Amino acid sequence: MAVIEVEQLHKRYGDEVAVADVSFEVEQGEIFGVLGPNGAGKTTTVECLAGLRTPDGGRVRVLGLDPARERDALRQVLGVQLQHSGLPDRLRAREALELYASFYRRPADVPALLDRLGLTEKAGTAYKKLSGGQQQRLAIALAMVGSPRVVVLDELTTGLDPHARRATWELVEQLRDTGVTVLLVTHFMEEAERLCDRVALIDAGRVVAVDTPAGLAARAGQRQRLRFRPSAPLDVEALRALPEVTAVSRHGSLVEVEGTGNLVHAVTSLLARRQIIAGDLRVEQASLDDAFVSLTGNR
Numbered sequence: 001m002a003v004i005e006v007e008q009l010h011k012r013y014g015d016e017v018a019v020a021d022v023s024f025e026v027e028q029g030e031i032f033g034v035l036g037p038n039g040a041g042k043t044t045t046v047e048c049l050a051g052l053r054t055p056d057g058g059r060v061r062v063l064g065l066d067p068a069r070e071r072d073a074l075r076q077v078l079g080v081q082l083q084h085s086g087l088p089d090r091l092r093a094r095e096a097l098e099l100y101a102s103f104y105r106r107p108a109d110v111p112a113l114l115d116r117l118g119l120t121e122k123a124g125t126a127y128k129k130l131s132g133g134q135q136q137r138l139a140i141a142l143a144m145v146g147s148p149r150v151v152v153l154d155e156l157t158t159g160l161d162p163h164a165r166r167a168t169w170e171l172v173e174q175l176r177d178t179g180v181t182v183l184l185v186t187h188f189m190e191e192a193e194r195l196c197d198r199v200a201l202i203d204a205g206r207v208v209a210v211d212t213p214a215g216l217a218a219r220a221g222q223r224q225r226l227r228f229r230p231s232a233p234l235d236v237e238a239l240r241a242l243p244e245v246t247a248v249s250r251h252g253s254l255v256e257v258e259g260t261g262n263l264v265h266a267v268t269s270l271l272a273r274r275q276i277i278a279g280d281l282r283v284e285q286a287s288l289d290d291a292f293v294s295l296t297g298n299r
């Protein structure tokens with residue numbers, strides 16, 4: 001059974017349509033990404049899932065519960081980390097967790113959670129005095145303190161340094177390993193590629209694609225690009241004549257070859273036959289980034 005069901009969700013703010021028509025389903029134990037440009041309707045969608053906003057149309061269910069009507073039951077099974085935590089500045093990390101733990105029937109062990117999020121040393125520090133990364137980790141801990149079966153994380157790693165970002169990704173993977181279903185709103189393609197089993201790409205309030213990160217990247221085309229510096233003069237016409245090659249260009253001593261299929265093998269074999277070495281060889285495949293740009297209207 002799908003853990004999260006969103007069917008033709010529609011939500012307006014006055015005359016402004018934030019979510020025109022969004023549908024997707026998330027299966028048990030998945031890390032499901034919601035991607036899209038600014039203002040696409042991602043936060044509004046997750047707020048409807050969390051029962052923080054009431055949809056104007058369509059149907060939303062989380063573990064079979066209607067978030068708008070069954071908020072109390074939903075709160076026991078859903079953990080939410082939103083973009084702005086709204087915690088009082090002077091509340092200490094441990095106090096915040098203990099307070100939140102008191103709302104739940106099956107709270108997690110607070111000292112163990114602090115430890116898991118690397119916050120033990122900061123347990124007595126006021127929220128305002130935590131660094132951005134520590135505040136972020138506290139927000140994740142708050143989303144986990146009720147031992148939820150589903151967790152919604154909105155822009156989880158925005159503002160984190162690369163080290164903290166990786167540590168946070170490991171936390172999300174640990175969550176998934178314990179059977180928790182994760183819905184992740186993100187702007188970072190690297191994050192989606194690394195973490196998500198599937199992603200929904202949303203643009204202007206509509207779903208433009210739901211697929212695996214690799215599947216989405218493939219929709220951006222099978223294009224590949226090779227760049228290298230040949231160790232000896234190279235006749236680019238010979239490269240152009242290869243069936244895999246669609247374009248060849250020179251940039252100073254650098255040769256750039258675009259093509260499809262087994263491009264790397266075709267080009268390196270030709271070079272080997274001519275006893276030319278490909279220095280500084282780089283291979284680029286179409287990425288989720290390319291898919292994002294091409295599927296969301298190049299904005």
Ligand SMILES: Nc1ncnc2c1ncn2[C@@H]1O[C@H](COP(=O)(O)OP(=O)(O)OP(=O)(O)O)[C@@H](O)[C@H]1O
Pocket residue numbers: 013016017018019036037038039040041042043044045
């Ligand atoms: N409280 C609100 N009142 C009025 N309009 C709003 C409100 N919240 C969002 N909107 C509008 O709804 C649209 C969707 O916003 P939403 O925050 O859901 O997008 P998003 O995809 O999460 O964007 P971002 O990536 O920038 O966070 C935007 O045009 C936004 O201006």
